[in-house]
Amino acid sequence: MGARWRFALAVVVLAALMTGPFLLTGAMVWADASEEARDALRALAERWLPLGGVTTVAGFALGIALLSRLFRHYVQGLLRMAEGLDVLRRANPGFRVPEEGPREVVTLAQAINRLADERDRLLAELDTRVREARHAVEEERNRLAALMAQLAEAVIVCNAEGRILLYNEAARRLAQSFGDSATVAASGWIGLGRSIHALLDPDLVAHVFESLEVMLEQGEVRPSMQVVTATPAGALVRVRVSPIAGEAAKEQISGYVLMLEDVTDQIEREASRNELLFELTEGNRAAIANIRLAAEMLHLPDVDEAMRARFRAVIAREVEAVSTRLDVASRAFADALRARWPLEPMRGADLLHAAAAYLKRRLDVVLELEILDEELWFEADHFSLLQALAFLAGRLVEDYGVPMLRLRLSGDDRLVYLDLVWSGGSLSNEIVTGWELEPLGLGGTRSPLTLRDVLDRHGAAMWFDREKARHRAFVRLALPRKQSVRLPPSATPAVPALEEGRPEFYDFDLFAWSDKATALEDRSLAELSYTVFDTETTGLDPSGGDEIIQIGATRIVNGRLLKHESFEQLIDPRRPLDPASIAVHHITPEMLEGQPTIEEVLPAFHRFAQDTVLVAHNAAFDMRFLQLKEEKLGVRFDQPVLDTLLLAAFLLPNQEHSLEALAHYFGVRVLGRHTALGDALVTAEIFLKMIPLLAEKGVVTLRQAREASQQTYYARLRY
Amino acid sequence: MTKKILVVDDEENILISLEFLLQRAGYDVAVAHDGDEALAQAERFAPDLILLDVMMPKKDGYEVCRLLRQDPRHEACKIVLLTAKGRDIDRAKGLAQGADDYLTKPFSTKELLEHVERLLAPGTV
Numbered sequence: 001m002g003a004r005w006r007f008a009l010a011v012v013v014l015a016a017l018m019t020g021p022f023l024l025t026g027a028m029v030w031a032d033a034s035e036e037a038r039d040a041l042r043a044l045a046e047r048w049l050p051l052g053g054v055t056t057v058a059g060f061a062l063g064i065a066l067l068s069r070l071f072r073h074y075v076q077g078l079l080r081m082a083e084g085l086d087v088l089r090r091a092n093p094g095f096r097v098p099e100e101g102p103r104e105v106v107t108l109a110q111a112i113n114r115l116a117d118e119r120d121r122l123l124a125e126l127d128t129r130v131r132e133a134r135h136a137v138e139e140e141r142n143r144l145a146a147l148m149a150q151l152a153e154a155v156i157v158c159n160a161e162g163r164i165l166l167y168n169e170a171a172r173r174l175a176q177s178f179g180d181s182a183t184v185a186a187s188g189w190i191g192l193g194r195s196i197h198a199l200l201d202p203d204l205v206a207h208v209f210e211s212l213e214v215m216l217e218q219g220e221v222r223p224s225m226q227v228v229t230a231t232p233a234g235a236l237v238r239v240r241v242s243p244i245a246g247e248a249a250k251e252q253i254s255g256y257v258l259m260l261e262d263v264t265d266q267i268e269r270e271a272s273r274n275e276l277l278f279e280l281t282e283g284n285r286a287a288i289a290n291i292r293l294a295a296e297m298l299h300l301p302d303v304d305e306a307m308r309a310r311f312r313a314v315i316a317r318e319v320e321a322v323s324t325r326l327d328v329a330s331r332a333f334a335d336a337l338r339a340r341w342p343l344e345p346m347r348g349a350d351l352l353h354a355a356a357a358y359l360k361r362r363l364d365v366v367l368e369l370e371i372l373d374e375e376l377w378f379e380a381d382h383f384s385l386l387q388a389l390a391f392l393a394g395r396l397v398e399d400y401g402v403p404m405l406r407l408r409l410s411g412d413d414r415l416v417y418l419d420l421v422w423s424g425g426s427l428s429n430e431i432v433t434g435w436e437l438e439p440l441g442l443g444g445t446r447s448p449l450t451l452r453d454v455l456d457r458h459g460a461a462m463w464f465d466r467e468k469a470r471h472r473a474f475v476r477l478a479l480p481r482k483q484s485v486r487l488p489p490s491a492t493p494a495v496p497a498l499e500e501g502r503p504e505f506y507d508f509d510l511f512a513w514s515d516k517a518t519a520l521e522d523r524s525l526a527e528l529s530y531t532v533f534d535t536e537t538t539g540l541d542p543s544g545g546d547e548i549i550q551i552g553a554t555r556i557v558n559g560r561l562l563k564h565e566s567f568e569q570l571i572d573p574r575r576p577l578d579p580a581s582i583a584v585h586h587i588t589p590e591m592l593e594g595q596p597t598i599e600e601v602l603p604a605f606h607r608f609a610q611d612t613v614l615v616a617h618n619a620a621f622d623m624r625f626l627q628l629k630e631e632k633l634g635v636r637f638d639q640p641v642l643d644t645l646l647l648a649a650f651l652l653p654n655q656e657h658s659l660e661a662l663a664h665y666f667g668v669r670v671l672g673r674h675t676a677l678g679d680a681l682v683t684a685e686i687f688l689k690m691i692p693l694l695a696e697k698g699v700v701t702l703r704q705a706r707e708a709s710q711q712t713y714y715a716r717l718r719y
Numbered sequence: 720m721t722k723k724i725l726v727v728d729d730e731e732n733i734l735i736s737l738e739f740l741l742q743r744a745g746y747d748v749a750v751a752h753d754g755d756e757a758l759a760q761a762e763r764f765a766p767d768l769i770l771l772d773v774m775m776p777k778k779d780g781y782e783v784c785r786l787l788r789q790d791p792r793h794e795a796c797k798i799v800l801l802t803a804k805g806r807d808i809d810r811a812k813g814l815a816q817g818a819d820d821y822l823t824k825p826f827s828t829k830e831l832l833e834h835v836e837r838l839l840a841p842g843t844v
Contacts, residue, residue, distance in 0.1 A: 285803035286730065286774070289824030293736035296828045300743070307739065314732045 003079065007071050014063055019056065077101040081109060088116055093123070145506045154260040157244070157506075160253055162196040162205055165510035174260055175199060178231045191565040192507050193529050193557035195611065196258070200239065204229055209256065212243045216252055228263065238263045273336060280329050287318045287325075294318075334448045343458070345482055348376040348409045348416050355389045356407060362390065365397045366404040370421075376411040378479040380458055384440075388454045391440045392420055392475055400426065408474070416481045421467075421474040432464040432475060507558055520613075520640065521703040525691050528702060530556040530642075531609040532684035533567075534676045535622045536585040539578045542625045547573035548598060549587055551605050552676025554684050555612065559691075561684050567608045568677040570595040585674050598629060606635040613702065617659050617683045619643035640702060644687050646709035651693050653712075662686050722839050723747040725764055727757040727783070728772035728801065737770065740828055741835070754778025761787060766796060768839055770831075773802035773813065781816045788817035797838040801826075 033041060077100075084097040096116060099109040145166065148155050154171035158164050167175075167190050175190035178199065189198050196205055208225050215223035224242040231237055238261045246254040294314040297303060303311070349371050356367050389407075396402040406421040436452040455462055460479045466472070520528075533553035539546035553567040570587065572595045582588060616622045619641050626637050648657045655665060659682060663670050668685040671678060694700070699708045724746045726737045734750050741748045749764045751757040753775050761769065769787070773780035780800055787793045799820040800813040810821045820834055 282803055285824045286733075289801075289803070289826065290730065290732040290736070292825040293733060293740070293828060297736050297739060302743070303739075310735055314735055318732055 003071075003075050007068070007075075010067060010071075011064055014067065015060060018060055018063065022056075073101045073105060077105045078108075081105075081112065085112065093120060141506070141508065148506075156190070156196065156199075156258040156260065157255060158196045158258065159255045159510055160209075162209075162256075163510055164190065164192060164194050164196060165255070165508060166506035167192075171260060174237070174262060177235060177262070178233055189607075191555060191557075192560075192562055193510060193555075198607070198610075200229060208239075208241050209253075212241065212256070213253060216243060228267075235262055236264045236267055237261065269336060272332070276329050276332050276336070279325060283325060284322055287322050291315050291318045291322075330448060334450075334453060343379040343381055345377055346380050346382060347374075348378060348411070348418065349374050351380065351382065351385060352407050352409050352418070354382070355386055358386055358390060359393050359405075363393060363397050365393070365402070368404070368406040370406055370408040372408070372410040376409060376416045377482045378416045378458075379482055380479070381454075384449060384454045385458065387440045387449075388451055388477070389418065389420070391438075391451060392435070392477075395435060396420060396422060396475070411481055414481055416479045418477040418479070419474040421472055423472055427464050427473060427475075429464045432462065436462065507560065509558055521706075522701050524700050525694065525702060525705055526559050529558075529612040530615045530684070530687070531612040532556060532615040532680050532687060533605075533609070533622065534616060534679040534683060535625055536587060536674070536676050537581065537625060538573050538575060539581055540621075542628050545575065546578075546625075547571075547575060548625050549573050549577070549592060550585070550676040551601060552678070552680045553605065553608060554677065554680050556615075556684055556688065559688070561681075561688060563681065566677055566680075567605060568675075569601050569604070571601050572597050599633060602626070602629055602633050603635055606637065609637070609639070612639065614639055614641045615644065615683065615687050616641070617644045617662075617679070617686075619645070640706065642687070642702075642705060643709060644683055644690070646712050647687075647690055647694065647705065649712040650699075650708045651690060651697070659683065659686075666690075721745065721747045722768065723749070723764060723766040724835070725749050725751060725757065725760050725766035725769045727751045727754075727760075727769060727775070727780070729753055729775045730772075733772075737831075740831070744832055744835075746835075754780075754783045757783050758786060761793060761796070765792075768797040768799065768835060770799050770801055770835075771818075773800055773804065773809075781813065784813070784816040784818050799834060799838065 030038065030041065081097050084095065088095045088097070093116075096113045097109045099106050099113065101109075148166065148168045151168055152170055154174040155166070155168045156164055156171050157166040172190055178189050204227060208227060211225055212223050215225075222242070224240060226238060226240045228236055228238045240259040240261075242257050243253040244255040244257060246252055291314070294311040297311045298308060352369055352371060356369055359365065359367060393405055396405065402422040402424075404422065406419075408417075408419040408421050410417045410419070436455065437450055440449050440451060440454065451462070454460075455477075458479055460477055462475065462477050464473065464475055467474070531553050532555070533551060535548045535552075536550040537546050537548050548571055550570050551567065552569075555562045555565045570592055572592050574597065577587070577589055577592075614623075614637065620643065623637070623641060630636050644659075644662070645657055648655070648662055652665070655661065659679065660670065662668075663682050663686060666686050666689040668682055668689070670682055694705060694708070697708075699705050724741050726734060726741070726748060727750070728734055728737070729752055731752075734752075738748050738750055749760055749766065751760045754777050757769070757771065758778075760766075771780045771783060778786075780802070784798055784800065787796065787798065797819045798817065799822060800818045801822050801824060802809060802813065803824045810823075813821050819838060822831065822834060
């Protein structure tokens, strides 16, 4: 029963209570009275009834007024307050109950509002705490990830299913070398949410993961496993895998850390070194056997002179052969040493400081440093250059008794000079040139390299000179100067600054990610992986011979746009461009010269897009171009496709649906419109903004999104 | 009766020494320079013992050894492999091909003669 009905009932009851007793008493008096008395009463009543009626009605009205006032203030006031509380609780936390009405109600309203204030304060505090905690965690993660990014070793972290959730720059570079085509964008091998199986043979991965599980079960504390595998391009990669323990004790492994290393060169080097060793040991056995036997024959008393001559000839020939073999082997060894030491940019001052420390420990000489320019750089193999300096210093000190050496660094625009300066003289260029051919070494250490080897390797030269005025002489090592030196450049920009948000090469949320649990169609749009792409073409008619000239694509994984993992490739269409289309995409025939053909690019794009949902604006157009090539190239784009044009028509039936209009509507900044990658990026950002709006309209899963697309006007028109 | 020894090696430098040494020790010696020649000589010369180098062009020592062992006429013939391969694994392979003994180069004359005498002593099977 509503409050108003109850009020009406109260009015009736009140009326009955006010008039009832009076009427009852009157009736009883009337029944008891004699005829005369009734007449007297009737006369009285006739005279006084109007007045009595009027006062009764007035009193009644007064009562009703009082009651309705009470009702309004107490009952309805409380009901309004209750509604206000709902608003406050559900919709608008800033709403406050109006403090009006009788004192008691006002007091209650004040109490409620104080409670609401208290609640807001607590919520705000909680929010701050949560934000702080999350920020700290994010920062730690970012630091960790930034460290990983700088590692020279290739690191990949994947979850228990083999989905990549972190990779570093070195891993990306290594993965790029996996492909066997140098021209086509080397993407699709590595990326967040991608399977490690694209990189490594699934059987191998399964074997390693299973073995590690067994090791853990058998109680090994820190199991790890190492395998060497070949890439499609034929390189050899060593993979070291260690499991990451799950958080719960029962859940054994939550993921794996993989360290990858390209060991092709290493193995080749080892092989050639082994060959060298074999040549030196086993290869000489036969020759030494021959020498030994012949020598023993010479010791026999009954050998005639002719026979002796033959044995001596055997010895001479075999000794000659052994010497040659040794020469060849030691040259090969020196070459191997040279090849193993790549040059790195270094600062001259750093080398001289290191050389001074090195020499002080090994030579009895007073050393002085004279660095005339701190910022002289050159490319060097640190240690062999150090050895060269030490060798020269050793010669000067040990053979020529120089008591005091000055290490001097100077240079000009093109050259850097490392000088060993001493007082006096008594050397000649001939002697110094002679040193070039001697093996390096100091204080009993011997290197197979000569000074000449080191000089050649560095493109350097060495000579002897005097400063007559100061009675000083010096040996000078001259090296080519390296201009503008910074650290070795990395192929891609370094880790983005922390303020810009999370770096795009890790996503630890993927630890718990599984694509096995639910069918693709029933998975939520927010958790799917997408390849958002766009094509530029020679014209609008694929069946009439128009061709794709550019594919650009980017990825969305776990609700994040991964701009770093993009695909962009121009394609030689092997047909002339329509001038009208050039006006749109600004791709000229010259730009397409020497680009790969669709036969090379489409399989690479197919790999890039595998295991994802395709998204494009007006997807029907782009898909037509792709599908016309499918049969010929033996790849099939059979994954689900979503069209932002159709979804926009569903979401915003009264808006314009061009990419520009949608970008404007959703506040997406447009950069590089009408390049395939630029459009793909805009489409991706628009798509990301659509997902929550779709959810509000009850479109949550992929299946629902596809059904919604089909409902739209465009769908009927075009499909 | 004089025992007959066939020496097989592709290197003249060792054949000179071995031929001289064994003749001097009282054996009847023939030489061969490769696997095919060795098989032919074994037929003709019917040696009691063959000193067989492993690393030879065309047919290597292992193969010659295996072929000889397949022929029942050479059942009694002893075969000693001479090799510049010093690893245990090479010795095992040689013996598995049916060789009676195995000498790793370089060896001394004394060593060689001891092995030969031991294998040719009466009663050794």
